[in-house]
Amino acid sequence: MTQTVIANQAPSARVDREIRQWIHDGKCAPGQRLASEMDLAASLAASRGTVRAVLLRLQAEGLIEALPGRGRKVRGRIVATTPFKTHGTVLMARTIVMLTHAPSLPPGHPEMQSGGRAELAVEAAIADAAQAVSMHLLAIHTPTLSEPEIKQVIVGRPLGVLAASAVADSDAGWKLLHRLATGGLRVVAAGNREASPPFDRVLRDHEEGAYLLACLLIERGCRRILEIGSAPDDLPWVARRTAGYKRALQEADITPLPRVHGIVVSRDGTRENFATRVRQFAGFLAEHLLAANPVDAVMAQNDWDASVVLGACRVLGKRPNQDVLVVGYDDWWNTPEREWEPARPLATVEKRNAALGEEMVRLLIARCEGQLPSEAQCRIIKPRLVIVPQPDQPTLAAASAGSAAGQ
Numbered sequence: 001m002t003q004t005v006i007a008n009q010a011p012s013a014r015v016d017r018e019i020r021q022w023i024h025d026g027k028c029a030p031g032q033r034l035a036s037e038m039d040l041a042a043s044l045a046a047s048r049g050t051v052r053a054v055l056l057r058l059q060a061e062g063l064i065e066a067l068p069g070r071g072r073k074v075r076g077r078i079v080a081t082t083p084f085k086t087h088g089t090v091l092m093a094r095t096i097v098m099l100t101h102a103p104s105l106p107p108g109h110p111e112m113q114s115g116g117r118a119e120l121a122v123e124a125a126i127a128d129a130a131q132a133v134s135m136h137l138l139a140i141h142t143p144t145l146s147e148p149e150i151k152q153v154i155v156g157r158p159l160g161v162l163a164a165s166a167v168a169d170s171d172a173g174w175k176l177l178h179r180l181a182t183g184g185l186r187v188v189a190a191g192n193r194e195a196s197p198p199f200d201r202v203l204r205d206h207e208e209g210a211y212l213l214a215c216l217l218i219e220r221g222c223r224r225i226l227e228i229g230s231a232p233d234d235l236p237w238v239a240r241r242t243a244g245y246k247r248a249l250q251e252a253d254i255t256p257l258p259r260v261h262g263i264v265v266s267r268d269g270t271r272e273n274f275a276t277r278v279r280q281f282a283g284f285l286a287e288h289l290l291a292a293n294p295v296d297a298v299m300a301q302n303d304w305d306a307s308v309v310l311g312a313c314r315v316l317g318k319r320p321n322q323d324v325l326v327v328g329y330d331d332w333w334n335t336p337e338r339e340w341e342p343a344r345p346l347a348t349v350e351k352r353n354a355a356l357g358e359e360m361v362r363l364l365i366a367r368c369e370g371q372l373p374s375e376a377q378c379r380i381i382k383p384r385l386v387i388v389p390q391p392d393q394p395t396l397a398a399a400s401a402g403s404a405a406g407q
Contacts, residue, residue, distance in 0.1 A: 011046045012134065015054045018044055023063055028074045034064065036071070053134040056365065060093035060135075060159055066370035092156045095136040096364065098126055101143060101166040101173065118330070118353050122164045122190065125357025133365060135159060142167055142176060153180065160186035160364040164357070168201075169193060186367050188360045192237040200367060202359045202379045206237045209349040209383035210244030213299055213327045216347055216385065218252045222297035222325055225249065226288055227259040228281070228309065229301025238301075241329075245299065257295070260284050267304060274340050278311035285309070289316050289324065296324060303328035306345040307337045321346050321390070333388050342391065350384040 019040075022028040034040070037055065041048045055072060058064050064072045100123060123139075130137045138158070140149075153161070161180050167173035168191030177199060181187045187199035192206075217225050227245055231238050238259075246256045262284040264277050288295045298313075300306035306328030310320040318324045320343040331350035338344070359379055366372050 011050045012054060015040075015044050015046050015050055016057065019054060019058060020063070023074055030074050033067070033071055033073045049132075053132075056133055056135075056368070057094060059368065060090075066368070068370060070371070072369075091136065092158050094134070095138050095158045096126075096130050096361070097153060097158045097161045098123060098137055098139045099142050099161060099163040099167045099173065099176070100139050101141070101170065118351065119164050119166050121353035122357040122360075125354040126162055126164075126361055129358045129361035133361070142170075142173055145176070150176070150179070154183040154185060158185065159368060160188065162360050162364065163187070163189040163191075165190045165192060167191075186364060188364045188367070190356060190360065192235070194236045196376070198376055200363050200372075200377045200379075202356055202363060202381060204237075204351050204356065205380050205382050206240040207244035207247070209329065209351070209385075210241035210299070211248045212244075212383065212385040213329070213347060213349060214245045214248035216387075217297040217299070217325055217327065218248060218254065220297075220325060220346075223254055224257065224293065224295040225254070225297040225299060226257050226285075226295040227299045227301075228262055228284065229259070229305060230262055230264050231301055233259055233261055257288075260288070264308075269336065271340055274308070274311070274337050277308045278315060278341075281305075281308045281312040282315040285312050286316060289313065289318055294324075298324060298326050300326060300328045300345070302330045303332045303345060303348055304335055304337065306333065306348070307335055307341045310343040310345070311341045331386050333386075344388045344390060346390075347388055348386045350386050352381050352384060356381045 019028075028034065034055075035043070037048050037051050040046075040055075041051045044051065055064065059066060059072065063075055065075045066072055101119075127137050140153070161177070163173060163177055168177060168189040174191075174193065174197075177187055177189050178197060181197070181199040189197070189199060189201050190203065191201065192203070214225060225245070227242060229238065233239070233242070242259055249256045262281060264280040265273065267273060267277070285298070298309050300309045306326055309326050313320045313324050313326065320326055325346050326343075328345040328348040331348050333345050333348050359381060363372075363377065363379055367377075
């Protein structure tokens, strides 16, 4: 019986075969510089993105290497090895390790709608970006990572290691990233630490986000703007947001007010819990909203706190976004708690989690291609100001019943 072998005709597979054949036949000799991605794309009738993905794969396998600046050259002809050894080397050389510490919580849990939700968005973007450059992704849950497994990661020599904020901001995760980097692995991490580690980083611009919100409030005529949140003042991302708030006010010749650090009970997604937090925030805000010279705007730490601040305003006899403008952060204003507080924050900030994950992969690829200086690099993801669509404002008396429910 005659068997017909049909070669994969997908553009990526076809380009891969052509370039490998050139190297094998000596048409591209060892040490010879390859044509540019654009020229290769034209000669092979393929897109530049397809050509780049194939070149990165061949580079990971050691067939070609990146030149300082731009371009690539042939490292040598294909060397026959045992199938096991070839598979192992090629597999890890085309594998990006993603260290994860995503909370093991059900989708409806409140924490999955804030920090957990952001982490999942970053990691999903990493997965998509890795697939776009034809790389494998190996997710490793760091809390269960053993010492022998850490050594195995280092010995395996993956293309690189990526870590979002949950890993990079934990002490154990930070030490692990240092260890992997000093072990010779390429590492790119997110996070909020004020440090200069020996690996590349992609960070959110918290200062710019707070600056945009404060500028909006100033444009709306606010002159006594208060920051409030449950996170401690000395956290790096909190300090950066306060810096952005102060910068906007100082540019407008307005005196900044001290940030209010309000310690409240944790969210549990219940109506009773929401009512408790409303009362607690009302206690923190009373002296500022009921003073002879009251604040006219409140910048909440996030959109969840913004909902509570809106409810607290009602408890104190203030009309949200009329007597007092309220803004949030994280672009999660459409929270389930709207069932109990109909008002919405005037504006919020989208941190662009997907862009952060994509940039982490781009930075890793640039490091692999030799496009970066030897020093660790830091890329900043700029946030986006979001004006929240507003419903018809309910009357103070009607809405107070919802915010005060459960008290």
